[in-house]
Every structure is written in structure tokens, then in C-alpha cells.
Amino acid sequence: MIYVLAPVRNVTSDQSLIIASHVQFRQEQGAKVFNPVVDAPQQDETGFNIVKAEVNFLNRMAGNGAVDILWNLGGNPSEGSRVDVGFALAFNLDMNLVTVFNRDQPPVGPQVAYQIVQEVTNNLPHQPYAQKAVDLLVEMSQAEEAVIDWNIAMIGEVEEWQRIRLGLALACFSQNPDFKIKLGNLVGIDPPGKKSYPKVIAEIMGGKTF
Secondary structure, eight states: EEEEEEEEETOOOHHHHHHHHHHHHHHHTOOOOOOOOHHOOOOSSHHHHHHHHHHHHHHHHTTTTEEEEEEEESSSOHHHHHHHHHHHHHHHHHHEEEEEEETOOOSSOOOOOHHHHHHHHHHOOOOOHHHHHHHHHHHHHHTTTTEEEESOOOOSSSHHHHHHHHHHHHHHHHOOOEEEEEEEESSOOTTTSOOOOOHHHHHHHTTOOO
């Protein structure tokens, strides 16, 4: 089983072709592939059912699959890719770095999650970013609760860690019915009628489950 971690909302046409080609390659190998563009309801009003589809597939992958990563260093930084890195760590899945879009350009936005991917896929002896994420996972698992602060603008490392922490927390929530996720300090305006992770958290706080 393969989960494809790749840009969705701000993907370019050229990137879409490369992602689709990789999905086809994996399918021809006989793998069951989750491609969020196709296999998650991208028109969902809040985004909750997108996350639900992703997490349910990842839960079924336990011990039998990997996350194939097509990372974008340029363009508009993908929130979902950062959350997905949190998923991959929390579900203890193998990561394969397939390709990096815009590798020849200066990186855009914070790239903590990319550093985690680099540490893990290269099996580096020193993995400070990945270790920090694992420590956060252990801490929230023991507390059975995560309070997620959120800045609508992903402008720096603090905001990127918010996305990674949410991925860790959603994984915990999917595996422990007693786990609580709460929205902490919200900075910026979350536009009505547009799917967003704060709306996903609100749905969970309202009683929805995976």
C-alpha cells in the first residue's frame, strides 16, 4: 500500500502530470495507491472528510506500506504536505522521497518538514527535527490531548510546526477514542466557505470521529 504525499491545492499542471505518472507506475507494480487528488473528497466543505479518508487509509497501511513523497520546494508552500509528514511519523511509516519540485530554486517558506524527510529518508545519524516530532508525539500521546495553536499564514517555523503537530494529533485521535484535539490561539481570519484545518478541528471538537 502506498500513500502519495504531494501538493494538491496549489499544484501546477506539470507537477500534476508527474504525480499522475508516479501513481500509475505504482499501480502497475500492483500496489494499492492512495492519491488524495482522486481518493479524497476534495470538494468537501470543511476538509474534515478529506482528512478522514486520508487517516483511514493510513491506519489500514500499518506495517504494510510506505509514503511516497513528491515535495515542492517552491510555489505556495503546502499545508497538507506538512500535516502528512506528521501522519507518516505518527503511523511509523517508511518514507520514500520520489522527487523534489523546484529543487533548483531558492526554497519558499519554512522547510522544517522537508528537513524531517531528508533526515529520515537518508537515515542520517543525527535527526534533530525528526526527533523533536517524535518527542511531541510521545508527549501528546501520554497527555491524551493536543491543543493546536494556528496561524492562518504559514510564515515561519513556528507555523510549520503547528501543521506537523496537527498531523501527529490527528493520528493519535484516529487510534485513541479518548484523545482530545482542541483549537488554541487562532491568528488571522479563517474565511467562511473555505475548507481549512481550523474547521477540521472544530468538527472534531463538535463530536465528529473518524
